Amino acid sequence: MSSNEITVKIDGKECKSVEGEYILNVARANDIFIPAICYLTRCSPTLACRICLVEADGKRVYACNAKVKDGMEVTVTNEEILQERRAIMEVYDVNHPLQCGVCDQSGECELQNYTLELAVDSQSYAIPDTIRQNKNWSDVLHYDAGLCIVCERCVTVCKDMIGDSAIKTGPRGGEALPKDLKDTMPKDAYAMWNKLQKSIIVPSNGTDFTDCSDCGECTAVCPVGALVSRDFVYKSNAWELKRIPATCAHCSSGCQIYYETKHTSISDPTEKIYRVTNEWNYVSLCGAGRFGYDFENRVQGKDEEAFALAIKAFETAQSIKFNSAITNEEAFMLQRLKEKLGVKLINHDAKAFKDFLTSYAKASGKGLYGGDLKEVMKSDFVISVGASLRNDNPNARYAFNHVQKMNKGAGLYFHPVGDTLVSTFGKSVEIFTHQVGQEELALYLILDLFADKERLDDEIKEYLASFHRHEKRIIKEKIMEEVSQSVTDKETGETKEVIKKVPKTIEKEIEVEVNGLVEMLGGNDAFYENFEKMKSKKESFSLIIGEDLYYHPHLHNLSRLVALIEEVCGMTLVMIPPRTNSLGVAMICDLDEEESGYVIGYNEHGHFRLGSRGFSKLDIPALNQQEGTFTNINKRVVPTNAALDYHGYELNDILNALGIGMRQTIDFTPQLGRIEGFKSQNFDDLPNGYTNAGEELRGYALEVVEVNKEEIKVVKFNESIVINEGEIAYRCNPQRQFNDFTDRSSQINEEFGAYVSPNKAKELGEEIEVIFEQGQSFKLKVIVDDRMQGDIIAIPDYKSYQNVYGVFGRDRYKKVTIKKV
Amino acid sequence: MSLEKYKDRNIGNQNYKLIGHEAFPQTNGEKFERVMKRMVKGELFVGLWVTVRTMFEALFKGQMHTTKYPFEKLPISPRYRAIHEMLRLLESGHYRCIGCGLCEQICISDCIRMDTRYDENQRKEVSEYTINFGRCIFCGYCAEVCPELAIVHGPRYETSSEQRASFSLFEDMLTPIDALKHQKEYPGFGAVSPNADENIKKTPLAY
Ligand code: SF4
Ligand code: SF4
Ligand code: SF4
Ligand code: SF4
Numbered sequence A: 001m002s003s004n005e006i007t008v009k010i011d012g013k014e015c016k017s018v019e020g021e022y023i024l025n026v027a028r029a030n031d032i033f034i035p036a037i038c039y040l041t042r043c044s045p046t047l048a049c050r051i052c053l054v055e056a057d058g059k060r061v062y063a064c065n066a067k068v069k070d071g072m073e074v075t076v077t078n079e080e081i082l083q084e085r086r087a088i089m090e091v092y093d094v095n096h097p098l099q100c101g102v103c104d105q106s107g108e109c110e111l112q113n114y115t116l117e118l119a120v121d122s123q124s125y126a127i128p129d130t131i132r133q134n135k136n137w138s139d140v141l142h143y144d145a146g147l148c149i150v151c152e153r154c155v156t157v158c159k160d161m162i163g164d165s166a167i168k169t170g171p172r173g174g175e176a177l178p179k180d181l182k183d184t185m186p187k188d189a190y191a192m193w194n195k196l197q198k199s200i201i202v203p204s205n206g207t208d209f210t211d212c213s214d215c216g217e218c219t220a221v222c223p224v225g226a227l228v229s230r231d232f233v234y235k236s237n238a239w240e241l242k243r244i245p246a247t248c249a250h251c252s253s254g255c256q257i258y259y260e261t262k263h264t265s266i267s268d269p270t271e272k273i274y275r276v277t278n279e280w281n282y283v284s285l286c287g288a289g290r291f292g293y294d295f296e297n298r299v300q301g302k303d304e305e306a307f308a309l310a311i312k313a314f315e316t317a318q319s320i321k322f323n324s325a326i327t328n329e330e331a332f333m334l335q336r337l338k339e340k341l342g343v344k345l346i347n348h349d350a351k352a353f354k355d356f357l358t359s360y361a362k363a364s365g366k367g368l369y370g371g372d373l374k375e376v377m378k379s380d381f382v383i384s385v386g387a388s389l390r391n392d393n394p395n396a397r398y399a400f401n402h403v404q405k406m407n408k409g410a411g412l413y414f415h416p417v418g419d420t421l422v423s424t425f426g427k428s429v430e431i432f433t434h435q436v437g438q439e440e441l442a443l444y445l446i447l448d449l450f451a452d453k454e455r456l457d458d459e460i461k462e463y464l465a466s467f468h469r470h471e472k473r474i475i476k477e478k479i480m481e482e483v484s485q486s487v488t489d490k491e492t493g494e495t496k497e498v499i500k501k502v503p504k505t506i507e508k509e510i511e512v513e514v515n516g517l518v519e520m521l522g523g524n525d526a527f528y529e530n531f532e533k534m535k536s537k538k539e540s541f542s543l544i545i546g547e548d549l550y551y552h553p554h555l556h557n558l559s560r561l562v563a564l565i566e567e568v569c570g571m572t573l574v575m576i577p578p579r580t581n582s583l584g585v586a587m588i589c590d591l592d593e594e595e596s597g598y599v600i601g602y603n604e605h606g607h608f609r610l611g612s613r614g615f616s617k618l619d620i621p622a623l624n625q626q627e628g629t630f631t632n633i634n635k636r637v638v639p640t641n642a643a644l645d646y647h648g649y650e651l652n653d654i655l656n657a658l659g660i661g662m663r664q665t666i667d668f669t670p671q672l673g674r675i676e677g678f679k680s681q682n683f684d685d686l687p688n689g690y691t692n693a694g695e696e697l698r699g700y701a702l703e704v705v706e707v708n709k710e711e712i713k714v715v716k717f718n719e720s721i722v723i724n725e726g727e728i729a730y731r732c733n734p735q736r737q738f739n740d741f742t743d744r745s746s747q748i749n750e751e752f753g754a755y756v757s758p759n760k761a762k763e764l765g766e767e768i769e770v771i772f773e774q775g776q777s778f779k780l781k782v783i784v785d786d787r788m789q790g791d792i793i794a795i796p797d798y799k800s801y802q803n804v805y806g807v808f809g810r811d812r813y814k815k816v817t818i819k820k821v
Numbered sequence B: 001m002s003l004e005k006y007k008d009r010n011i012g013n014q015n016y017k018l019i020g021h022e023a024f025p026q027t028n029g030e031k032f033e034r035v036m037k038r039m040v041k042g043e044l045f046v047g048l049w050v051t052v053r054t055m056f057e058a059l060f061k062g063q064m065h066t067t068k069y070p071f072e073k074l075p076i077s078p079r080y081r082a083i084h085e086m087l088r089l090l091e092s093g094h095y096r097c098i099g100c101g102l103c104e105q106i107c108i109s110d111c112i113r114m115d116t117r118y119d120e121n122q123r124k125e126v127s128e129y130t131i132n133f134g135r136c137i138f139c140g141y142c143a144e145v146c147p148e149l150a151i152v153h154g155p156r157y158e159t160s161s162e163q164r165a166s167f168s169l170f171e172d173m174l175t176p177i178d179a180l181k182h183q184k185e186y187p188g189f190g191a192v193s194p195n196a197d198e199n200i201k202k203t204p205l206a207y
């Protein structure tokens, strides 16, 4: 994409933009209104509604898919266009049930809005209605086909952003349009109706169920009340709900969300969260964020006894154990406790991430990775190493998919657990299901494929070259062979020799270059050929790395390799923090290695447990009851607000009792400025939204500080850590489960168990016991994940009391013994 | 406008007319004479006669004009706004309310609350509905906004009870199913205007 600045005139207003931008987006960025229904920012235009019709330099074009040119003059409305638009809206209103009174859109309906905008007060068209049935597509999706206007926004978002492509348009069974309309009706309205009358939305797998990621993004983008989450159907009118701008608490994406609250019922006035909504034009949620909202900790009041015990516990404690599903402010307070009381701070996920980051910083000279997911989305070649993309961070997966769909991009996916979804993201996606422990090799392959070889050390160059070899291969080739045949002419009886060309397959010996790295990583034979095609015409490259690399025996070497790749391949680098705020905790807290003595568990195991789940000795608020900030994967400090009130004690009260607290928790927000990279900004000054042009105005961006760069060499791959035999357990959550909070949410029902591929499930039966080398064991239900491949079993870590992190230690993969139960 | 006219307070100059009447008695004798005249005139009995006649008509001719409240009640104007009623569909007997929540939203004293849910017949069910009559000001907005003519003001103006809550639930307001045939269309606040048909454009239909 070129970024030449150009000027266009829309309705006489001069607008600055860049080449390649759509007229609609330019207009929106400049506060000019062009009606549009089917277009979704960030997704491909589908031309389903045609209402965005405008005139550009005298020609009729669709604003959502016509690109601006320098000096272009656009007229948004004229008589003829207005007629088209009105006819389009009339058509949409044909047979639309008069259910607005009960419809869940409750007035926030684009069909209503445009009907009024275009002053449709009478109808000129009619066609017999078709019976269209209500369907429950999954545990969360409810589709009312009667209300659907087939704008295809749901289909588009599922394909272009989410990547499931779980829904498509299917036959409606409607009657054909009256013939004479073609000549009498406005042209675009007719075309739109013709398509509308033939289609309806159906699951794309041919069944009645979507069997998808259950992200609910399709319900968010639906302009009418056709797609609604099952839990919300007929529950509440939109106007009754209070919208609280917040940040999702579940994973490191830190997506913008609104909690929408109202009293529970007539007889119960306590506030309750009814649903989560988002700015779907600019951010896409996953199922955890959308449906995992009722995880609050309701307490009756302040439990003074427990509080006194807690203070005592803090005074005697030697360690505080916590995880990263906390705010920056809480992390800051824990750090304060450490300074005051001299306790150790133990945080499993943040420690691993911090070690990796520190090592990376030394090698790269930068305190933080260079890129963010926004930049990844703009790239046209994306590589993922060491992340179970589907489970670790949904937005990283969306970015990976988006590159394929929108930028005609390509992708490489390196992971020991096969994934059938990722390969469907695009034709140019190559999956490497390598062995556990081969992550370094994957990075070496990336170096080999993408590095500017001039900038590599001789040693590395030699090392990389050592994998290449030439091999003679026998290939089959089709050629056209000339054969002579004798043909007898029937009439004359003469026999003639005729030369004919017939196809023939021959075997041929050729010399090919074989890349041993590709072979070792389990890449397929055709990769080398494909790769040339994949890489051609690509301009920007990005690399996403995940938790497998932080929980790795060779994490230092990996971090150096990553730094090297970022430098010599010119790649945008993003690291997925293992949990919600691992990045923030890693930057704010001074973490210790091993716990000792009396341990306080803060949302974790410990001798004295503070937590927002019922079984704690002292209750603390859950993340939807707290104000504060998170540091997300995009290196932004983003604010979240309390959706529900909380009457008990919080960490700040403990600090106050110990004489180091502040009046309110958010008084710590400006104090974060003391930490390198953070800013000293008051919580109330932090914005949380997007502009019309899609610019993110949420909190502030961390500053990437420079650190001393040390000359560190990468070392060669050492095979000894590869696990290639026996049963392997992988610490990984099912989709939509991230932590105790998602676990508690009533609509997130993925269970705790062993997630396995369908094939493996056949072998394992219903229940297994997984025994680790150190003797710990779990009895687990076998749960099939249709999208997994291979033999590795995934054991979730979202339940803190199961202490799965503790069992896995500093590894993400473990050799285990499996017994059938 | 000049205020001159109003500022002129010299009433003596204005043209008052005196209404003709008998000359005032001047002397004491004349005064005495007037008192006596009035005393013996039968005017007092004219008035009394009216009372007696009405009493007679009421008692013996059955023309009683007093309403024997609380045994009898006067009919009330259809536009009177008393305690709400919830009407039913005449054909099916199902309650008319669709649970749209407009009454809840428009209510000026925020005294309507309702709970709804998705029922087994894929309809929106009103699972709970209440009006807090301690706060209702009987403004009639709810009846006016209701798209279904479901909530209306009934004629029940006696609103004293042991508990306010005793007529504020859906069941209390809903036409009893056995009284459905007595349910009348509501002509009052928010009812369809008699010329409604002339005001709407018809939508073409195809079957
Ligand atoms: S379900 Fe909603 S988003 Fe999908 S096509 Fe229908 S109206 Fe559009
Ligand atoms: S819930 Fe998500 S994955 Fe499923 S159909 Fe909707 S958008 Fe697609
Ligand atoms: S869990 Fe992560 S990806 Fe999902 S909505 Fe929340 S922040 Fe976004
Ligand atoms: S009459 Fe007025 S105050 Fe009373 S419930 Fe209706 S809208 Fe509310």
Ligand code: SF4
Residues within 6 Å of the ligand: B096, B097, B098, B099, B100, B101, B102, B103, B104, B142, B145, B146, B147, B148, B149, B150, B151
């Ligand atoms: S306005 Fe009428 S139909 Fe709507 S909720 Fe109120 S009573 Fe029911």
Ligand code: FES
Residues within 6 Å of the ligand: A035, A036, A037, A038, A039, A045, A046, A047, A048, A049, A050, A051, A052, A053, A062, A063, A064, A065
């Ligand atoms: S918005 Fe452009 S065709 Fe629908």
